[in-house]
Amino acid sequence: xxxxxxxxxxxxxxxxxxxxxxxxxxxxxxxxxxxxxxxxxxxxxxxxxxxxxxxxxxxxxxxxxxxxxxxxxxxxxxxxxxxxxxxxxxxxxxxxxxxxxxxxxxxxxxxxxxxxxxxxxxxxxxxxxxxxxxxxxxxxxxxxxxxxxxxxxxxxxxxxxxxxxxxxxxxxxxxxxxxxxxxxxxxxxxxxxxxxxxxxxxxxxxxxxxxxxxxxxxxxxxxxxxxxxxxxxxxxxxxxxxxxxxxxxxxxxxxxxxxxxxxxxxxxxxxxxxxxxxxxxxxxxxxx
Amino acid sequence: xxxxxxxxxxxxxxxxxxxxxxxxxxxxxxxxxxxxxxxxxxxxxxxxxxxxxxxxxxxxxxxxxxxxxxxxxxxxxxxxxxxxxxxxxxxxxxxxxxxxxxxxxxxxxxxxxxxxxxxxxxxxxxxxxxxxxxxxxxxxxxxxxxxxxxxxxxxxxxxxxxxxxxxxxxxxxxxxxxxxxxxxxxxxxxxxxxxxxxxxxxxxxxxxxxxxxxxxxxxxxxxxxxxxxxxxxxxxxxxxxxxxxxxxxxxxxxxxxxxxxxxx
Numbered sequence: 001x002x003x004x005x006x007x008x009x010x011x012x013x014x015x016x017x018x019x020x021x022x023x024x025x026x027x028x029x030x031x032x033x034x035x036x037x038x039x040x041x042x043x044x045x046x047x048x049x050x051x052x053x054x055x056x057x058x059x060x061x062x063x064x065x066x067x068x069x070x071x072x073x074x075x076x077x078x079x080x081x082x083x084x085x086x087x088x089x090x091x092x093x094x095x096x097x098x099x100x101x102x103x104x105x106x107x108x109x110x111x112x113x114x115x116x117x118x119x120x121x122x123x124x125x126x127x128x129x130x131x132x133x134x135x136x137x138x139x140x141x142x143x144x145x146x147x148x149x150x151x152x153x154x155x156x157x158x159x160x161x162x163x164x165x166x167x168x169x170x171x172x173x174x175x176x177x178x179x180x181x182x183x184x185x186x187x188x189x190x191x192x193x194x195x196x197x198x199x200x201x202x203x204x205x206x207x208x209x210x211x212x213x214x215x216x217x218x219x220x221x222x223x224x225x226x227x228x229x230x231x232x233x234x235x236x237x238x239x240x241x242x243x244x245x246x247x248x249x250x251x252x253x254x255x256x257x258x259x260x261x262x263x264x265x266x267x268x269x270x271x272x273x274x275x276x277x278x279x280x281x282x283x284x285x286x287x288x
Numbered sequence: 289x290x291x292x293x294x295x296x297x298x299x300x301x302x303x304x305x306x307x308x309x310x311x312x313x314x315x316x317x318x319x320x321x322x323x324x325x326x327x328x329x330x331x332x333x334x335x336x337x338x339x340x341x342x343x344x345x346x347x348x349x350x351x352x353x354x355x356x357x358x359x360x361x362x363x364x365x366x367x368x369x370x371x372x373x374x375x376x377x378x379x380x381x382x383x384x385x386x387x388x389x390x391x392x393x394x395x396x397x398x399x400x401x402x403x404x405x406x407x408x409x410x411x412x413x414x415x416x417x418x419x420x421x422x423x424x425x426x427x428x429x430x431x432x433x434x435x436x437x438x439x440x441x442x443x444x445x446x447x448x449x450x451x452x453x454x455x456x457x458x459x460x461x462x463x464x465x466x467x468x469x470x471x472x473x474x475x476x477x478x479x480x481x482x483x484x485x486x487x488x489x490x491x492x493x494x495x496x497x498x499x500x501x502x503x504x505x506x507x508x509x510x511x512x513x514x515x516x517x518x519x520x521x522x523x524x525x526x527x528x529x530x531x532x533x534x535x536x537x538x539x540x541x542x543x544x545x546x547x548x549x550x551x552x
Contacts, residue, residue: 005452009369010381012362016422021388024399031398038402095295101536102299108535109306110481112499113528116506117309120517126321128305221392224483228503242394242484249398250488258398266395273390 025266031259038253050260060261062236063244066151070240071219074155079211081159082166087200089167090174100171104164111161115228118157119144122229147237150230154238157225162218166211173207174200213276217269241265306528313522320518331522335505339519341526343494344501350413351486351497352479355420359475360468363423367430368456372442382431388424394484401488411492420479426471433467434460473538480531498527 032050036043054060085103089096106114121128122143130140143149181203185195223242226232232239232247245265249258300307312320319326335341369375370382400419401410409415437460445455461468483499490496496504502523506515 003375006369006373006375006378009373009452009456010366010378013366013385013422013427014381016362016418017385017388017424019403020396020400020419020422021391022384024396024403025391027399027402028395093292093295095292098292099295099299102303105303105532105535106306108477108481108531110499110502110524110528110531112481112483112502113524114306116502116520116524117305119506120309120521121305123515126517128308217392221394224499227483227487228506245394245397246484246488250401255398255402262395262398266392269392270390277390 028259028262028266031255032263034256036255038255046256050256051264053257054260054264059236059239059244063239063241066236066238067220067240070151070155070222071216074158074219075212075215077155078159078162078166078215079208082163082170082211083201083204083208085163086167086170086174087196090171100164100167103167106161106163107165109161111224112228114157114161115225118153118160119229122153144230145234147234150234150238154222154225154229157229158219158222161225162215166215169211170204170207173204173210177203210276213272217272217276220265220269309521310525310529312518313525315518317516317518321514331519332526334519335523335526339501339505339523340493340496341498341501341523344496344498345526347413347416347495348480348498351416352476354413354417355479356472356476358417358421359423359426360472362421363426363430363471364461364464364468365456366427367434368452368460370427370431371434372439385424385427388422389428397484397488400485404489411490411495413495415489416486416495416497419485420482423471423475426475429471430464430467433464437463470538473534477531477535502527 031043033045033047034043035046035049089100120126124130124140124142124145127143129143133140141149143153177200181199182195185199221242222240223246226238226240226243227246230238232243241261242265245258245261248254248261252258313331314327314329316326316328316330318324336345366385370378370385396419404410404415404418409418441459441463442455445459450458481499482497483503486497486500487503490500502520505523506520
């Protein structure tokens, strides 16, 4: 067999990832040390100036803060809810299959559609949320115009979209727990919540670690929901890192500073991914 | 039985915003704003005719379709090589493919925009398709799957004088079909719902995909002063329904594929 065969077979894939994944990392790094507006013929080397500008900019730190708040609040809510629901839907009944499918549906649905639909739900004048508040005698809220509420809405919508994925993964994780352990716990007279806390939660920990890292990485990259629903506003209250990157790179065409932000975010996310592969990878696999 | 009914109701409540948006898309704007009920398909007629959604739908079908077919082809060939041949640098290259799973896509936005601008491929199908063709997860997943197929089958075919490509096409692909189909579905759904890249790579309306077209329609606010929600919901339904329908057809396949990736 010709020795070239395997090389020819992998060549197209390798060429694509080289051009569109690996070379761009180097390009971004290089551009982050230059000043460029995309149009001018010169790209002068400016050293760390872009990074310094970034660190001096209010809207960068705002994006860091908002993203951090988003991650810290939304991830525990997602995982907590998902574990509780997964625990309820563990048995293979028709009802549980229907509900699993319904909960999973949003995670394969267009994010832009979801963002548009929830823009209606939280619209001040005609929205479902305010109709519900009025029905119980409460005043209307300006959901997407109020800084705190707007971020809360983004968290709600993102949770609604991602919950089904977390649940499916948790169900797979829970099913790997040997039933004898449950039996033993209930023979000991354990109440349901007691069993959940003392048996389920610790034994499903590998899955929790996995989901924790996956959802943190993904939360750092949220873009479509914010872009459609709030555009980062009001007053930057939902301005997250990738939204800021889009703004700097593709509205202001400050290629240097945009690349600097991309590099910083890249280093952070790759560190998280390596942490997941190295440290958690072992823990996730030891028991299945 | 009662628990099943309860589960169904809970599922419907959970999905109610989307279900209601589909229902709203069949209402006249007047009826919607005055609280009446009047069935119409006019919103779809306007979304498709006046607001370009026929074109966006076509673009989404073309882009997602080509990305899926090209992506599968490239991934299957590489997966076959990584599963069946030991060659110099093979492990290193496979490592490079798997590592792409950890590389966040935002790092390549600016460079890919520059690359395609230089090649004159912004505002073209090629510009939308090319950056999405390589799929490290599909290559990794298929390689694991192919390794589970007995090598004896390949050897028998080689004895009969088959070439590697024939072995791939006649032996491996038919056996790996379930895995290939579920990866195809993954790629298609992911690309259909892709928003940030088409947003960056297209300025020409004729090349908008559904996602970009819908986001724009919502933002330009065609109702003059008030939002024409029934029209927007018709556009949103056109955007989400194909994938929703596809998902309901193959739900089990998909869920199995996802959990395979996450929990061993």
